[in-house]
Amino acid sequence: MLAIENLAKGFGPMPGEPLFQRVSLQLAPGESVAIMGESGVGKSTLLNCIAGLEPVAQGRIRLAGVDLTRLAEDDLAQLRRRQLGFVFQAFHLLPHLTLVQNVALPLWLLGQTEAHAERRARAMLERVGLARRGHDWPRHLSGGEMQRVAIARALVHEPALVLCDEPTGNLDPQRARAVLELLFEGIRASQAIGILVTHSQLAASFADRTLRLTRDGLIPEPD
Numbered sequence: 001m002l003a004i005e006n007l008a009k010g011f012g013p014m015p016g017e018p019l020f021q022r023v024s025l026q027l028a029p030g031e032s033v034a035i036m037g038e039s040g041v042g043k044s045t046l047l048n049c050i051a052g053l054e055p056v057a058q059g060r061i062r063l064a065g066v067d068l069t070r071l072a073e074d075d076l077a078q079l080r081r082r083q084l085g086f087v088f089q090a091f092h093l094l095p096h097l098t099l100v101q102n103v104a105l106p107l108w109l110l111g112q113t114e115a116h117a118e119r120r121a122r123a124m125l126e127r128v129g130l131a132r133r134g135h136d137w138p139r140h141l142s143g144g145e146m147q148r149v150a151i152a153r154a155l156v157h158e159p160a161l162v163l164c165d166e167p168t169g170n171l172d173p174q175r176a177r178a179v180l181e182l183l184f185e186g187i188r189a190s191q192a193i194g195i196l197v198t199h200s201q202l203a204a205s206f207a208d209r210t211l212r213l214t215r216d217g218l219i220p221e222p223d
């Protein structure tokens, strides 16, 4: 369970005008939400706060009972490795690693053996339709293929929470749809919690519900 309570965040000197405040959200395993809202309202910042990459001015973020806002940096880094998966607009694959190695990376960081990690990475690549490309390099892939690898990497360690920032922003609608199907199928199959930040109605339609971030909290978006 993810429980966000009364979160506030600002970048100026504190106490100052917050970027957003009164952000509360509860999500159970297997549930997903899309967060939309005006450019600059703080959607990516909210994702970074949830990932423990940005300090918050106020509020709590509890993942499976652990309050991320109270963890020391080392514990937070460990929790991020174990419990979080990320998918970004710009893919962020490592260019000097093969596709299998890119997908195996989260497992190596968790201390799994190379052989075991690569076996699981190959199984994930098969799930996203790239089984035969495992020894290829990211630069040889199309944008849609790169994002499929990024999805495999985000899910390979079965994280509790998958954070996605405009994951189809660089893709045409047809590729976007295929990527979103894989992403949400993967999130549901592993009973992860999915949070998707997007301006795209198509992307948002894949989540269970859509919320709009305002300066004064999250409000339900009408269907």
Ligand SMILES: Nc1ncnc2c1ncn2[C@@H]1O[C@H](COP(=O)(O)OP(=O)(O)OP(=O)(O)O)[C@@H](O)[C@H]1O
Pocket (backbone or CB within 6 Å): 011, 019, 037, 038, 039, 040, 041, 042, 043, 044, 045, 046
């Ligand atoms: N590290 C930072 N220091 C100072 N200001 C920042 C920092 N990061 C983000 N901001 C500011 O916070 C505001 C919100 O940025 P953010 O990227 O979260 O918005 P967004 O809703 O995701 O926007 P978009 O939809 O355009 O991607 C912006 O005005 C941005 O300039």
